[in-house]
Amino acid sequence: MEDLAVLDILRSEDDETQGGAARVFTFFRDKLLSGELKAGDRLLAERELALALGVSRPVLREALRSLAMLGLLDIRHGRGAFVRAADASVLGQALTLCLAPEPNILDDVLQARIAIECQAIRLACERASERDLQALAGMLDTLVDSLHDPEKGGQADYAFHLAIVRASDSSALMKIYEAISPLLMRSHVERRRDTFREPAITSHLVDAHRAVFLSLVQRDPDAAESRLRQHFKIGDELRRKNLFTNYQSPASN
Amino acid sequence: MEDLAVLDILRSEDDETQGGAARVFTFFRDKLLSGELKAGDRLLAERELALALGVSRPVLREALRSLAMLGLLDIRHGRGAFVRAADASVLGQALTLCLAPEPNILDDVLQARIAIECQAIRLACERASERDLQALAGMLDTLVDSLHDPEKGGQADYAFHLAIVRASDSSALMKIYEAISPLLMRSHVERRRDTFREPAITSHLVDAHRAVFLSLVQRDPDAAESRLRQHFKIGDELRRKNLFTNYQSPASN
DNA sequence: GTCAGTCCGTGGTCTGACCACTGTAAATGG
DNA sequence: CCATTTACAGTGGTCAGACCACGGACTGAC
Numbered sequence: 001m002e003d004l005a006v007l008d009i010l011r012s013e014d015d016e017t018q019g020g021a022a023r024v025f026t027f028f029r030d031k032l033l034s035g036e037l038k039a040g041d042r043l044l045a046e047r048e049l050a051l052a053l054g055v056s057r058p059v060l061r062e063a064l065r066s067l068a069m070l071g072l073l074d075i076r077h078g079r080g081a082f083v084r085a086a087d088a089s090v091l092g093q094a095l096t097l098c099l100a101p102e103p104n105i106l107d108d109v110l111q112a113r114i115a116i117e118c119q120a121i122r123l124a125c126e127r128a129s130e131r132d133l134q135a136l137a138g139m140l141d142t143l144v145d146s147l148h149d150p151e152k153g154g155q156a157d158y159a160f161h162l163a164i165v166r167a168s169d170s171s172a173l174m175k176i177y178e179a180i181s182p183l184l185m186r187s188h189v190e191r192r193r194d195t196f197r198e199p200a201i202t203s204h205l206v207d208a209h210r211a212v213f214l215s216l217v218q219r220d221p222d223a224a225e226s227r228l229r230q231h232f233k234i235g236d237e238l239r240r241k242n243l244f245t246n247y248q249s250p251a252s253n
Numbered sequence: 254m255e256d257l258a259v260l261d262i263l264r265s266e267d268d269e270t271q272g273g274a275a276r277v278f279t280f281f282r283d284k285l286l287s288g289e290l291k292a293g294d295r296l297l298a299e300r301e302l303a304l305a306l307g308v309s310r311p312v313l314r315e316a317l318r319s320l321a322m323l324g325l326l327d328i329r330h331g332r333g334a335f336v337r338a339a340d341a342s343v344l345g346q347a348l349t350l351c352l353a354p355e356p357n358i359l360d361d362v363l364q365a366r367i368a369i370e371c372q373a374i375r376l377a378c379e380r381a382s383e384r385d386l387q388a389l390a391g392m393l394d395t396l397v398d399s400l401h402d403p404e405k406g407g408q409a410d411y412a413f414h415l416a417i418v419r420a421s422d423s424s425a426l427m428k429i430y431e432a433i434s435p436l437l438m439r440s441h442v443e444r445r446r447d448t449f450r451e452p453a454i455t456s457h458l459v460d461a462h463r464a465v466f467l468s469l470v471q472r473d474p475d476a477a478e479s480r481l482r483q484h485f486k487i488g489d490e491l492r493r494k495n496l497f498t499n500y501q502s503p504a505s506n
Numbered sequence: 507g508t509c510a511g512t513c514c515g516t517g518g519t520c521t522g523a524c525c526a527c528t529g530t531a532a533a534t535g536g
Numbered sequence: 537c538c539a540t541t542t543a544c545a546g547t548g549g550t551c552a553g554a555c556c557a558c559g560g561a562c563t564g565a566c
Contacts, residue, residue: 035354045546047547056521057521058314058518058519059518059520062315065315065316066319066323069275070347077526077527078529078549079548086350086351086352086353091351094343094344095428097323098343100339102424102425109425112425112429115369119364119367119368119371120368168364171352171358175348272550274550309552310552311549312549328517329558330516330517330558331517332516
């Protein structure tokens with residue numbers, strides 16, 4: 001009952017005076033939204049669909065193509081068009097598009113990341129299952145094992161933080177986090193490449209993650225968020241300091 | 254220099270074996286991303302573009318239509334295709350699409366809202382300008398004046414919270430907040446309609462907003478976030494209590 | 507000077523055909 | 537009888553050319 005109401009949101013801004021392609025587009029979008037078309041379903045052939053909807057094939061193709069570009073359809077040559085499971089990658093692309101003209105995107109996205117994670121860990125303190133915690137513990141080990149490798153280390157770091165968001169059991173937080181991930185990943189691995197040799201940084205890294213994890217195990221939201229914030233803060237300071245040092249004596253390059 | 258690097262993110266997943274429409278699509282998307290095409294620019298006529306890019310007009314139209322559906326282009330009959338300023342509405346639609354199949358979206362989006370706002374107000378404590386604070390003060394007045402009207406009151410409430418996010422001076426937080434706004438707005442006005450007659454709720458509303466504002470003026474991030482969290486928490490409790498009461502005696506309907 | 511009508515450029519749509527890819531089922535060979 | 541190969545039917549991909557509908561600008565009459 002509640003789910004259906006959500007559909008009105010998008011419909012509201014579509015007046016009835018739109019062209020054929022747009023009409024077909026909204027037609028299918030609403031079918032997808034309402035669940036009338038589920039992931040994996042196969043659409044009719046283009047020629048039949050065009051006939052059924054009373055539009056020409058080019059018009060129908062424009063609509064289908066748009067849906068495909070949005071990631072809602074998977075059109076495969078010689079096979080047909082299939083409904084695709086909702087994917088956060090579109091979200092990520094849209095976000096990148098929106099933020100592209102802005103300056104200092106990377107630092108800015110970091111703020112969004114902090115926002116999501118801090119709320120996620122609070123929820124995780126309430127909702128995290130035993131399996132979530134075990135997964136987190138495993139990732140902590142992976143993190144320690146891959147300190148020497150900037151590539152694996154970065155991935156392990158990301159995996160740990162992602163697991164926190166997953167443990168929040170909030171699909172909205174999760175989707176948004178996935179959406180900013182592409183942007184996030186950039187600064188993540190880059191930073192890692194610059195700093196993985198610094199003992200002060202790597203030691204902090206392990207301690208900070210462990211501290212966050214322990215607070216989570218103890219189900220203490222305030223402590224968990226506080227430690228997470230501290231982790232971000234110190235990481236940021238170390239990074240700036242490191243950049244400053246390298247700038248003064250870039251001989252190590 | 255840094256901005257350009259962002260472009261690689263999307264390009265990475267596009268192999269070179271794609272069809273004509275997809276090729277044209279990525280062609281324009283990258284032009285938009287790189288700033289080669291700015292908002293307001295007018296594209297060549299379809300026939301000329303098709304000729305220039307070596308594809309037929311239907312293929313070109315499929316690509317342009319897809320860009321239009323993504324909100325990147327504004328195609329107007331009889332006038333031409335114009336580059337549109339990046340808009341968060343697409344983000345909102347994409348988010349709605351992604352979250353549609355999930356249960357309890359409304360409550361879940363609220364978590365995202367709390368996440369964004371709590372981080373935003375922290376940043377706002379550092380970055381908010383005098384004008385931001387004055388705008389916030391004005392909205393506080395509007396809020397008080399419109400307590401009696403569920404419609405205006407809801408809008409004023411939303412405007413106040415939006416202004417907080419704007420004061421954070423973070424375009425990423427702002428875009429994400431705008432993206433979840435359509436979903437947010439629903440529960441917002443609905444809740445307001447159910448609760449605006451309750452003195453306990455309206456009085457809390459004013460006090461809470463004022464307290465948040467004062468902490469912001471004093472540039473105290475911890476206090477500001479704490480009070481904001483409290484505001485959300487109490488609001489949630491009051492709402493649940495109210496729903497419970499109405500459920501027990503729905504005569505007032 | 508103002509207003510009406512005309513004209514041209516634009517997107518919007520259609521038709522019908524042909525090409526390229528895919529899976530399957532029939533034909534072939536062992 | 538089974539495995540391999542081949543032919544076919546169905547699907548999306550592309551194209552060309554034509555016509556319609558809309559918007560703005562120019563031109564003419566008033």
